[in-house]
Amino acid sequence: MKARIISIVLLLGLLFSGCTISRETRYLIVNVEGLEEYSKTLQDYLAGYEMGITTDTIYAEVAKGNAVACFDVQAIPAINQGVANYWYPHALSTVVIAVDRTQTDAVITGWKSLLDSKEIVGISSNSIIRDMLVMGSISYGLDPISPSKDDVLNLLKELENNDRFMLEDSKSPILLCLDHEVVAWNKAGSNYEIIVPKEGTLSFQVGLLSDIPLTIDEGFDDALLAAELPLANGSYPKQYPEGYQSAHKLSDEDYKWFLNVTDDCSRDLRRKVFKSRLYTTADLREHILFAIGIIAAILLWKGTVYHRMIRPNVSKVVSILCWLMVGWIMLRLFKYQLVTENELSRLCWYGYYIFQLALPVTLLYLTEIMDQAEDGSHSLNFMYIPFTIYILSVLLVLTNDWHQLVFIFDPNGNWAKDYSYGIGYWFIMIFFVLIFILAIIKLFCKGRRSNYVKAKVLLLLLCGLLFLYIIGYIYRVPLAWESDITIFICVIAVIFFETVLHTGLIPVNIQYQRLFANAPIGLSLLDDKGNMVLSSKGTPPISRSIWKRLCIDMDKPLLRDNDTQLHAISIHGGIAVWQENLAVLNRIRKEIKEVQIRLETANALLKEEEEVKKRLLQAETNRKLFEHLERDMESRINALVELVDGQSQIKQANESIALIILCLCHIKRRCNLFFLACQGNKLLGEELSVYLDELIELASYDGLKVLIRCGQSGFIGINNATICYDFAFETITWALKDTASVLMGYLENDDGCLMFRFLPGSDPNKWYFSDELIAGISKANGNIVYKDLDDAIGICLVLPLGGEIDG
Amino acid sequence: MNLLIDHLEDCSTPNYFSFAIRCEVCGEFWYSNSIPFSKAGQVTDYVDKKELYDVLYQKEKQRAQLAAAKEAREHFSQCPICRRLVCDSCFLICDEMDMCKECATRMKEAGEPVIP
Incomplete structure (x- = not known):
């Protein structure tokens, strides 16, 4: 903005400064070397003009309303082109060869004779127009019909090849200069011979170029002659050699070839003659x-x-x-x-x-x-x-x-x-x-x-x-x-x-656009107005609403659609937006959800299956348990059935009933013991004692007096307890069958063994214990021992304690 | 308007209110102009004031929602055939009846989108 304002102010300044040409003082401008004497003389005859120093080209000075002293080769083309309006020729300048006779006796007759001489040839002036005048004159001299630049350059090149050509050198023995200059030098004490080249040379008119009409006071021609300047009409002052006359003057048609020949003379002299500035600018x-x-x-x-x-x-x-x-x-x-x-x-x-x-x-x-x-x-x-x-x-x-x-x-x-x-x-x-x-x-x-x-x-x-x-x-x-x-x-x-x-010493990204185009994250650069500056291939444009929302809060990513999330970051002059593809994440999330649902369903099914299996297992276990119980009780129940069936044959009804009740009690308690065994529980010695007391009480109905003392306290393995109970039952049963009146028993723990002793009132040798009991005792590594006690026979069940079974 | 309000998804934060609507054809979200909460960034330790701010937040949010719905009306249309809410890019101006892109394809109708 500031730059624009400054530009406008400058333009206005230029515009107004261009509109303010209003000056009263006019100047006589001389910027051509060699015309100083002419200008000095003219100053007194041109009223209203002051001598001025040029700061611009002669044509610019003319445009400013000044009068410029110049040669006809500068003035006539300008008049023809409409650059200036008025041309006042007054004097004449001829390009000649000045030979310093104090330095050399060389015989110089014309341009070509310069090559034969051994002396250095110089152009005294350092202005381009003077070089042009010399080059034009030489070209005319070498070929008056069709003057060419090449001829001049070849001649000068040949001189330069022998190191005999100098520019801007007024000390050389041979100088290419203007005739009135030589006259002035000679007047100042030098000894130059003026040689008008025999091949021919050119005379140039010297005058005033102006945009406005000029009035030259009377007597100017005389003043010029007095100043030793030849007049444009061909009159020469007396200081000139006798018979000296002007050379060929350029006509309107000649200016064209002159300008062609002398065009870019400065550059040509530097490059083609002096072989300098070959690789840089020359003019x-x-x-x-x-x-x-x-x-x-x-x-x-x-x-x-x-x-x-x-x-x-x-x-x-x-x-x-x-x-x-x-x-x-x-x-x-x-x-x-x-x-x-x-x-x-x-x-x-x-x-x-x-x-x-x-x-x-x-x-x-x-x-x-x-x-x-x-x-x-x-x-x-x-x-x-x-x-x-x-x-x-x-x-x-x-x-x-x-x-x-x-x-x-x-x-x-x-x-x-x-x-x-x-x-x-x-x-x-x-x-x-x-x-x-x-x-x-x-x-x-x-x-x-x-x-x-x-x-x-x-x-x-x-x-x-x-x-x-x-x-x-x-x-x-x-x-x-x-x-x-x-x-x-x-x-x-x-x-x-x-x-x-x-x-890469200074970091740049030469492949910036390619980087963006191929960025896999859908990168986009937006300017501060939301316009897309750069974006990756296939990235859809960022909508206005999304851009606005991003600008408000860049920390929070937002969804373009369900599968695309946009992230943004502020950069210099805009924002960078990149997109994250959530499609894969969403798909995985969806799959996880589906798997979760499937798992939940499977879990429910498994749970149901487990319930069913549990119920089945329970039923099966019950069935097995009852089958086992049935098997276990079968012999006892059969015995009981036989007992009941044979009741009519039994004489003593009390005895039978006692046996039946005893059997029923035994079956009941065995069932208890069976279930306890299934549960893996142990039985307290006191509880076994209660069971035994029950049997004692029932046996007492038939008149059998039984006395069993249980000396075992604490837990007894269920297997040993069962064997002891069965042993007691069968012993009591035999005692009843033998109509014994007394039975004494004692259960104790003796030296690591469970000893269950009975002292029956009859001979126990006739008693036969059931196979099941014997098998149980054997399995428990126990045995039944009979002991003769003189007047009675004792029976003793020995069961080792400890071990797996007892434990 | 009610349809638009129903479709507005709340994207507001404690600092500003913003709502989005998803085009049911292209799936792209449109976001309403974010309206800052008047008390954004003001932290208070007083419970009463906090409650007051909460009430104010809800009130301003309601207003912002209405404004978002009004704004969305300029960008969304309801397809008269499938009754879906579609963005201007997916809504076609056809010769006889304007409709969404998908309905137009299904019915082989030609049309120009509201926003090309």
Whole structure:
């Protein structure tokens, strides 16, 4: 915005300044060497005009309303083109050969005879128009019918090949100059012979060119003759040799070939005759065109760099470097436009150093910020030193006119070329070369990981070339001195930076667009207005509503659709958006959900199956249990059935009933013991005692007196308890059957064995214990022992304690 | 309007109110303009004030929801055939009757989308 306002103000300034040409004083301008005497004479006869110094081209001066003293070759084409309106020819100048007879006796008769002479031939003037006049005259002399540039250049080239041709040299023994100049030199004491070339030469009219009519006072012709200038009408002053007359004067048709022959004479003399400036610009037109081309190239390059740079601050510094180069070239271009070498052009020359010295400092700054954070948190304090040196150096250069510490010259002489370097210049050079070297070292150190070895070598070569060039320029080596230092340094700088960018010493992304196009995360860059700048292939555009929402809250990702999540981050000048594909995640989530549902269903089924199995198992267990119980009780029940069936045969009903009840009790308790065995429980000695007491009580109904003492306290293994119970039951049963009246028993734990002793009132040897009981005792590693006790026989059940069964 | 309000998905945060509607044809979400909560970022230790803020939040959210629905009306249409809510990119202006892209394909109707 600011730039636009400044541009508008400048344009308005230019517009209004262009509309304000209103000046009363008019000037008589003379900018052609050799016409000083003419102008001096004219000054008294041209009322209302003051002698002025030109700051512009003669045509620009004419346009300003000034009168310009010039030759007809300058005036007539301008009149024909409508650049000026009035041409007043007054005097005549003929291009002649002046031979200094104090230096040489060479016989010179014409242009070709110059080749035969051994003397140096020079053109005394340093203005282009004078070179044109000489070249035109020679070409006419060599071929009056169809003059050509090649003829002149060949002649001069041949002279130059023998080192016998000099430009801007008034000390040569043979000079190509104007006739009235020679007369003036001779009048001043020199001894020049005027040779009018025998092949022919040209006489040029000298006069005034103006846009407005001029009034020349009477007596001007006489004044010219008095000033030893020949008149345009062919009258010559008496100082001229006798019989001296003007040569061929150009007609309207001649100007065309003259201009063709003399066009670009400065460039042709430099390149074709002196073989200099072969690789650099040789004349003003080339200077301007080349400078504009280089400026365009630099700006174009700046544009490409801007797009390739990743970091905005680095990009800005490179932009500054570009503008420094452009500013330098522009200043140089401006200086080229200045016609005369005055204070302004000298200031321009000093001004080059504002840009030139800033380049290494900016490069150093660039290398410093390259690997540092962009937020400005890094310290750049030491950069004040080079900046201070830069400012002091520029001030020293700009004030050189006062102290001449940097450049030493004569302000009134040809300072543009004849100058030498002062101590200040060497100090400045040393400082800035050090800064440049430091920048290069830092650049290489920071980019040491780069693999572009060849490019690094190229960089070093470029640096070396730059140093050699500058040294060559300082010491005026022709190749460097005759080139354009501004253009050379700028071109080298651009190549240098481009190489630096390619080596990766300064981070850039050359394949930025390809990177974006191929980014697999659907990357998009949006500017601050939401417009898409770059995006990956196949990435759908970001809608306005999504962009707005992203701008409000970038930390929170949002869904573009159910399968795409967008993330954003703020970047310089916009936002970067990338998308995360949730399709796979969603699919996995869906699959997990489905699997979860399937698992839940399977679990329910399994649970149901388990219930069913449990019920089945329970039923089966019950069945097995009852089968086992049935099997276990079968013999007892059969015995009971037999007992009941045989009741009628039994005489004593009481006895039978007691037996039946005893059996029923036994079956009941065996069932208890069976279930306890199934549960794996143990039986307390006290409970067994209760069971035994029950049997005793039932046996007592039949009159049997039984006394059993249970000395076993605590738990007894269920198997041993069952055997003991069965043993007691069967013993009591036999006792009842034998109608014994008394039975005594004692259960005790004796020496690790369970001893169940009975002392029956009858002979137990007749008793037969059931097979099941015997098998049970054997299985428990026990036995039944009979003991004769003199008057009775005891029966004893021995069961070892411990072990698996008892345990 | 009620249809739009029903379809609005709440994407609000404690700091702003935002609502989204998903196009039932392309599946892309449209987001309403985010409206900041007037007391966003204001932290209070007082329970009463906190409750007041909560009430205010709900009130503003309701208003924001209405505004979002109004805004969505400019971007969504209901297909007269399938009755689905579709975005302007998926809603076609046809010769006889405007309809969604999928219905138009099914019925072989040609049309131009509201937003190409």
